[in-house]
Amino acid sequence: MTKQQRILDAAIDIFTTRGFADTRIDEVAERAGVAKGTVYLHFDSKEALFQAVVDNALAPIRTALELMDGVGHGDPVNAESLHRFYQSISGFIETGVPGAIMRLVIAESGRFPAIAETYYKTIIEPGLGHLTDILDKGSKDGTFNGALIRDHPMALIAPVLLAVLWREMFQEIRPLDTQKFLQVFADMASQGLNPQGSRP
């Protein structure tokens, strides 16, 4: 593993637990097993390191999303797709990986507007695209009543956001079974979007 990667790995841990302002470059260097000066050979400044850390941390999430594009490719798209979407996400949430980085992005998005944008383009937009696909294809074969929600696919991302942040903040106070929660939500949503159930 390159020194640069070791520095990034050390930095993500400390940035996510302490936040930007409270992270000391000395500590990053120590954890990475290099001297402080070495950090500055690879990154121009603390801010540059932070940007690199966020970009680096978003990579596995992007990969996970890309893999999901493959899931059910060519299969019929319907309520089952929605269930599968949440299913594959819930395992990932439980690793804790997306929670830490999401909290960091939320925390620092005021100081670094650029990372909010990166996060949107990397995670939110592809996620919305995936959901819109499910909704559109589901609508075509009459499974979904997509019109209601066509312009608000983020309604289906909302429970993911909640599950991630709940785990991060309230898990000790009131535990939430991520997988069960998302499945209950998927039930509610797919039934709510089902034209069978529409009212006058």
Place this chain on the structure above:
Amino acid sequence: MTKQQRILDAAIDIFTTRGFADTRIDEVAERAGVAKGTVYLHFDSKEALFQAVVDNALAPIRTALELMDGVGHGDPVNAESLHRFYQSISGFIETGVPGAIMRLVIAESGRFPAIAETYYKTIIEPGLGHLTDILDKGSKDGTFNGALIRDHPMALIAPVLLAVLWREMFQEIRPLDTQKFLQVFADMASQGLNPQGSRP
């Protein structure tokens, strides 16, 4: 207005924009129009000031929730209640008040676990209670198929969380009409919970 309140008002602005670590007591004092030493006459430390600021900032949100308890009291509880719940929340979200404090709480909940707990007890728990009421009463008169979601009322909080954070982070990148979004969600949810629409 007392000096203590002036200090709190100054501090909430600066804490929410800069976060805990980057907030300087000098700046809080200057904005409050007092000397730095005066801040320490009213608060033992920067941390104590921060705790007080969060408690103080949660007050109007708690008030808004308590007012909502009145809304529809005695009325039939059903899909309309859900719509009214989101309706009264969306106006509040658009003030920007809950967004700033929510971001601060998320950002600092790692360093100050106590504020995550305060937030849960003050905002989340009452909100869940309100929703559980709506669901329970709605179930009794057969309006809702509450069984599915009875143990996961946070499914109905999820869109609120998303709307608040979206406004805080992505409003410039992709605007979201909070009220419309919540109404669409309410449609989906109430229909999804309606026994009329249940499938085999």
Place this chain on the structure above:
DNA sequence: TGAAAATGACTGACCAGTCAGTCACAATAC
């Protein structure tokens, strides 16, 4: 041997928290 990489002591800016001193006003004395 010489260039590139790595080091860590050092510097200067920054800031939480302190505390000796001020002063507007209240209480008391005459």
Place this chain on the structure above:
DNA sequence: GTATTGTGACTGACTGGTCAGTCATTTTCA
């Protein structure tokens, strides 16, 4: 009514410690 004394809220210069970023020196390696 006026002078004297007392009070404590308020001030802001100061201290001690911290930390991002630098750079002269050392180490590595081809």
